[in-house]
């Protein structure tokens with residue numbers, strides 16, 4: 001489904017005031033709203049409303065709502081077909097911290113601090129530099145799950161730049177299988193795995209589904225992370241159930257706030273228990289475990 005991002009910029013205080021009003025006004029439509037810092041020095045924050053359906057009507061409602069808040073900002077539009085939305089270029093963005101992780105490009109090596117788990121990423125065409133709320137949410141949750149459960153193997157399904165597979169191998173030197181349906185992604189992933197010195201632990205493979213030969217005789221996995229989209233995650237719930245070990249964990253992301261319950265329900269129907277959810281920038285990351 002195509003969504004459109006309606007957006008405008010304002011100061012942090014105004015953005016927070018507007019966000020608080022708009023969230024209530026638009027939540028019945030299931031249209032997420034997010035506030036992102038664009039330029040800290042100049043105090044520029046951007047408010048985005050992700051709407052679908054009749055966009056002219058959505059924009060008119062947004063304009064009315066802003067006008068009644070005495071905030072008549074110019075509204076921009078960006079159409080976000082699902083595929084572009086998740087794979088849009090992240091080049092030029094700043095390094096990001098998530099938990100102990102510091103994800104950065106080659107120009108930002110000097111910003112590493114003691115205690116960081118640094119991941120250097122040349123994103124190229126593959127999504128995943130840690131800047132997106134879903135990637136950052138997965139990084140945070142993986143750190144917690146690995147500390148609590150000490151998995152002895154893992155699968156990163158939809159690896160993109162391999163940022164999550166590298167994170168796993170840096171947290172614990174376990175074998176990590178990193179798969180993607182897109183050969184361009186796996187190529188970038190393999191280069192990043194090498195760059196981060198974890199090629200002994202992370203195997204990158206282009207695979208369209210669990211029936212790919214790489215899965216035969218492999219698994220079940222102690223930990224599966226999949227940052228794809230709600231639709232495919234719901235579709236593959238039965239296969240995920242078959243490939244995660246009893247007592248293991250699933251970390252799922254690429255899910256909008258409003259899609260949260262549908263994804264949890266699909267996995268509960270496959271015998272999973274919902275453990276916790278992290279919210280970031282209008283997206284959620286969900287931790288599930290096979291029910292005991």
Ligand SMILES: C[S@@+](CC[C@H](N)C(=O)[O-])C[C@H]1O[C@@H](n2cnc3c(N)ncnc32)[C@H](O)[C@@H]1O
Pocket residue numbers: 086087126127128129130134135138157158159160161162163164179180181182185207208209227228229232254
């Ligand atoms: C949102 S990106 C996530 C990349 C990275 N794991 C991260 O967290 O930043 C999703 C990736 O999943 C891949 N993908 C989508 N559906 C998939 C599927 N069913 N199996 C494997 N990969 C998939 C896409 O090609 C894309 O590279």
